[in-house]
Amino acid sequence: MSKAADGYLYTESHEWVKPLDDKTVLVGITDYAQAQLGTVVFVDLPEAGKQLKMHEELGAVESVKAASDIYSPVSGKVLEVNEDLVGEPEKINNDPYEAWLVKVELDDKSELQKLLSKADYEKISK
Amino acid sequence: MAESKKTTLYDYHVAKGAKMEDFAGFMMPIVYTSIPEEHKAVREKAGMFDVSHMGEVRVKGKDALAYVDHVFANEITSKDNGKVVYGMMLYENGTIVDDLLVYKVSDTECFLVVNASNTGKDYAWLVANTGNYDVTVENVSDEYSQIALQGPEAEEYMKKIFGLDLSDLAFYTFGNFSILGHEVLLSRTGYTGEDGFEIYGDHIAVLEIWNALDHAGIVPCGLGARDTLRFEASLPLYGHEISDKITPLEAGLKMFVALDKTDFIGKKALDEQMEKGLTRRVVGLELKEMGIPRQGYPVYQDAEEIGYITTGYLSITLNKPIAMVMLKTEYAKKGTEVSVEIRKRMVPAFVRDKKFLQKNYKK
Numbered sequence: 001m002s003k004a005a006d007g008y009l010y011t012e013s014h015e016w017v018k019p020l021d022d023k024t025v026l027v028g029i030t031d032y033a034q035a036q037l038g039t040v041v042f043v044d045l046p047e048a049g050k051q052l053k054m055h056e057e058l059g060a061v062e063s064v065k066a067a068s069d070i071y072s073p074v075s076g077k078v079l080e081v082n083e084d085l086v087g088e089p090e091k092i093n094n095d096p097y098e099a100w101l102v103k104v105e106l107d108d109k110s111e112l113q114k115l116l117s118k119a120d121y122e123k124i125s126k
Numbered sequence: 127m128a129e130s131k132k133t134t135l136y137d138y139h140v141a142k143g144a145k146m147e148d149f150a151g152f153m154m155p156i157v158y159t160s161i162p163e164e165h166k167a168v169r170e171k172a173g174m175f176d177v178s179h180m181g182e183v184r185v186k187g188k189d190a191l192a193y194v195d196h197v198f199a200n201e202i203t204s205k206d207n208g209k210v211v212y213g214m215m216l217y218e219n220g221t222i223v224d225d226l227l228v229y230k231v232s233d234t235e236c237f238l239v240v241n242a243s244n245t246g247k248d249y250a251w252l253v254a255n256t257g258n259y260d261v262t263v264e265n266v267s268d269e270y271s272q273i274a275l276q277g278p279e280a281e282e283y284m285k286k287i288f289g290l291d292l293s294d295l296a297f298y299t300f301g302n303f304s305i306l307g308h309e310v311l312l313s314r315t316g317y318t319g320e321d322g323f324e325i326y327g328d329h330i331a332v333l334e335i336w337n338a339l340d341h342a343g344i345v346p347c348g349l350g351a352r353d354t355l356r357f358e359a360s361l362p363l364y365g366h367e368i369s370d371k372i373t374p375l376e377a378g379l380k381m382f383v384a385l386d387k388t389d390f391i392g393k394k395a396l397d398e399q400m401e402k403g404l405t406r407r408v409v410g411l412e413l414k415e416m417g418i419p420r421q422g423y424p425v426y427q428d429a430e431e432i433g434y435i436t437t438g439y440l441s442i443t444l445n446k447p448i449a450m451v452m453l454k455t456e457y458a459k460k461g462t463e464v465s466v467e468i469r470k471r472m473v474p475a476f477v478r479d480k481k482f483l484q485k486n487y488k489k
Contacts, residue, residue: 038145038157038160038161038350039160039161039162041162041418041440042416042417042418042440044417044469060469062418062440063161064161064162064350064354064439064440064442065156065161065350066420067418067420067469093160
């Protein structure tokens with residue numbers, strides 16, 4: 001049974017957003033997403049500095065069998081990418097809510113209101 | 127679409143929490159725990175697969191061998207009884223109906239094992255081509271369940287669990303054996319590049335044998351690992367390296383075609399292709415940067431599209447991205463520098479042989 005975590009916001013395409021402070025967030029994929037994908041073997045992430053737009057492609061998470069596009073849940077600038085995932089992409093399977101993909105500086109904080117709450121996300125990820 | 131069939135081992139798969147998907151009309155386990163874990167179990171020790179979806183066709187009659195040698199592009203008549211021969215059935219234009227194993231039972235009987243996805247088509251093709259041959263062709267797929275036990279420790283396990291000494295059973299031969307009181311057909315064959323066995327029996331026999339293997343701790347493996355294993359061993363899969371649009375020569379499988387036979391369906395087309403030369407062929411590819419080449423991704427040299435990926439993975443054993451690829455012949459030479467378009471990015475790669483790893487067969 002897949003889980004959603006407290007303190008996170010969600011998208012219908014199974015990404016999560018964790019607000020760190022007023023203008024920065026972490027982005028990752030949910031437990032449901034990693035369970036659907038299976039063992040993650042490669043993560044294709046943008047360079048730091050890249051400008052992201054909400055709903056546009058951020059990168060991809062690839063399992064043994066398939067590549068899955070990741071869509072940016074917010075607009076903003078990539079401050080940092082999680083380099084740990086290069087050597088250990090399976091961290092996404094082992095601890096999906098800790099294994100963040102990118103840290104983003106938000107363009108518009110109000111975008112967070114368009115994301116799903118934990119309760120709403122749980123309804124679509126049963 | 128009709129409801130998916132369930133194999134005899136369906137309840138086992140579900141109880142083990144396998145991810146189940148329809149494959150060729152059967153609900154099959156894709157993965158139980160993780161594809162890399164299942165893959166490594168087979169390479170390092172042993173793993174077992176439910177392959178009950180495979181099709182079985184029995185050919186019997188006075189002309190059984192002559193008939194099989196008419197529809198089968200490899201050769202069976204000269205082989206000893208008890209031999210298994212890999213090969214293909216072809217259309218008149220030389221493209222592939224299916225690849226299959228032919229078990230030579232006797233001078234009047236062969237047992238054919240075909241791909242699940244093609245069983246109906248193959249059976250119709252076999253029946254349509256009986257002509258004046260004195261044979262009966264029977265689709266017996268529903269009578270059989272099948273297990274593959276694969277890996278370097280497979281022989282040891284068969285001895286330990288069932289007291290069955292298979293050390294004298296040569297690669298690509300088979301026999302009738304008694305296991306747990308059941309009569310089964312067992313061959314030293316497989317689809318992983320490792321030593322191992324394929325066991326055909328009635329449903330109860332296979333269920334009991336599977337459970338005994340399970341109790342001994344053999345790792346159950348899904349179709350996901352079956353594909354990554356066969357790929358690393360550069361074994362073709364219908365719909366990827368071979369199809370009804372590809373000939374065995376293009377697929378690099380000439381060694382499984384008996385072109386010296388006087389006749390078989392598709393021979394004329396292959397003889398012509400040999401004479402004219404190939405315009406494309408399946409070769410190996412290795413990426414020089416990280417990225418995962420997947421089936422259908424285009425391959426370029428400069429601006430020219432020169433082929434496509436037939437199967438590709440981040441190899442679990444070698445931990446590097448490799449692929450089998452259909453390339454125009456002029457680019458198929460080893461060492462040729464090409465690029466694979468992966469998700470809008472051009473990733474540099476080079477042509478190599480398909481021997482990604484040493485096969486571990488017991489000859």
